[in-house]
Amino acid sequence: MKRDAVNPLKAVGDANRVRILKMLEERELCVCEVREILDLSNSTVSQHLALLRSADLIVDTKDGKWVNYRLHVESGNVLVRSLLDLMKKSFEDDETVREDKKKARRVDRVKICGV
Amino acid sequence: MKRDAVNPLKAVGDANRVRILKMLEERELCVCEVREILDLSNSTVSQHLALLRSADLIVDTKDGKWVNYRLHVESGNVLVRSLLDLMKKSFEDDETVREDKKKARRVDRVKICGV
DNA sequence: CCTTCATTTCGTTAACTGACGAAATGTAAT
DNA sequence: ATTACATTTCGTCAGTTAACGAAATGAAGG
Numbered sequence: 296m297k298r299d300a301v302n303p304l305k306a307v308g309d310a311n312r313v314r315i316l317k318m319l320e321e322r323e324l325c326v327c328e329v330r331e332i333l334d335l336s337n338s339t340v341s342q343h344l345a346l347l348r349s350a351d352l353i354v355d356t357k358d359g360k361w362v363n364y365r366l367h368v369e370s371g372n373v374l375v376r377s378l379l380d381l382m383k384k385s386f387e388d389d390e391t392v393r394e395d396k397k398k399a400r401r402v403d404r405v406k407i408c409g410v
Numbered sequence: 411m412k413r414d415a416v417n418p419l420k421a422v423g424d425a426n427r428v429r430i431l432k433m434l435e436e437r438e439l440c441v442c443e444v445r446e447i448l449d450l451s452n453s454t455v456s457q458h459l460a461l462l463r464s465a466d467l468i469v470d471t472k473d474g475k476w477v478n479y480r481l482h483v484e485s486g487n488v489l490v491r492s493l494l495d496l497m498k499k500s501f502e503d504d505e506t507v508r509e510d511k512k513k514a515r516r517v518d519r520v521k522i523c524g525v
Numbered sequence: 526c527c528t529t530c531a532t533t534t535c536g537t538t539a540a541c542t543g544a545c546g547a548a549a550t551g552t553a554a555t
Numbered sequence: 556a557t558t559a560c561a562t563t564t565c566g567t568c569a570g571t572t573a574a575c576g577a578a579a580t581g582a583a584g585g
Contacts, residue, residue, distance in 0.1 A: 296506040301425045308423035309573085310416045326532060339574055341533055360531050360582055374500050381492050391411035409530055424543085441562060454544055456563055475552050475561050524560055 303375050306350035307382070311335065312343050316366065316382050317392045318399040319353065323365035327408035332398045351375045361404065418490050421465035422497070426450065427458050431481065431497050432507045433514040434468065438480035442523035447513045466490045476519065 306312060311333055318324060318332060330340045344364055347353045352375055354367045370376055386392045421427060426448055433439060433447060445455045459479050462468045467490055469482045485491055501507045 296425050296429065296504055300501065300504060301423065301428055304419070304428065305423040308416065308420040310411050311573085313416055313419065314411065335573095336575055337532070338534080338576075341531095342573080345533080357582085360529090362532065374496075377496050377499065381489075381496055384492065385489050386411075386415065389411055389415060404531095426543085450543095451545055452562070453546075453564080456561095457543080460563080472552085475559090477562065519561095 300374075302350045303352060303372065303378050306347050306352055307378055309343075312347055313382070313386065314392060314395050315340075315343060315347065316352065316379070317386055317389075318395045319364060319366050320383060321396045321399040323356075323363045324399060324402070325358075325361040325363055325404055325408070328399070328402045328404050329364075331402055331407045332395050352379065361408075415489075417465045418467060418487065418493050421462050421467055422493055424458075427462055428497070428501060429507060429510050430455075430458060430462065431467065431494070432501055432504075433510045434479060434481050435498060436511045436514040438471075438478045439514060439517070440473075440476040440478055440519055440523070443514070443517045443519050444479075446517060446522045447510050467494065 307316070314333060315329055318329070324332075326337060326341055326344065329344070330337050333340060335343075344353065344355070348355060348364070351370050351372050352367055353364050355362050355364050357363075366379055367375065368379055370379075422431070429448060430444055433444070439447075441452060441455055441459060444459070445452050448455060450458075459468065459470070463470060463479070466485050466487050467482055468479050470477050470479050472478075481494055482490065483494055485494075
């Protein structure tokens with residue numbers, strides 16, 4: 296079995312990363328915005344995002360000193376596209392996910408970063 | 411976030427468990443048949459199956475001294491059904507998965523168990 | 526160039542996971 | 556009941572993972 300064929304599935308098997316994917320359904324976010332919502336350390340969030348990126352589930356774009364992450368819905372990896380689609384339909388009733396999404400809509404990077 | 415909401419995703423994030431789910435698409439199998447195909451110890455296979463069962467992805471039925479496992483396609487858990495559906499469409503090109511399925515079709519428990 | 530600040534990388538630690546063999550359990554047939 | 560044999564549980568071990576703070580990197584503006 297090919298080495299990293301399972302990586303997208305591994306990546307999605309963690310509650311914090313599920314929360315990240317769900318909040319990215321609302322809009323793209325930078326590291327410190329995700330940190331604010333998840334209430335984890337900056338480095339931890341950065342690692343989660345790096346792992347999701349290496350699984351091809353998200354991509355990043357630079358925006359000045361910020362790095363924006365968004366869902367990689369146009370991935371060439373069929374498993375990735377299917378998983379993002381599955382995620383979109385899942386966890387919609389989860390209270391934490393709902394809160395996260397609400398926060399994602401309102402969060403403002405200039406206010407919360409660098410505190 | 412509810413404690414075990416992510417369990418099905420966790421369960422599917424392991425190459426050996428992916429292989430198990432894929433071979434169960436062919437037909438139900440007992441522990442020693444899976445052991446034969448995966449070439450792992452009996453206890454390890456048993457644990458993988460227990461984990462998949464606790465994630466609601468498979469169910470077991472007793473058949474004499476054997477325990478048959480099959481995909482839980484009628485699960486009440488939407489995430490589980492979606493995942494099984496996703497799995498069905500994935501890894502079809504994987505050579506190992508193809509071999510596993512072929513073996514699953516031919517394997518005979520009375521011949522290979524208790525060796 | 527120097528400072529600021531978001532992000533990443535590094536080093537460490539605690540917890541989890543996947544693997545095994547041995548022992549325990551359970552079932553069917555003698 | 557005793558045996559045979561499939562499965563599960565137990566105890567253990569090595570490898571992985573998720574978390575943190577501290578240090579390094581990189582980009583924007585003074």
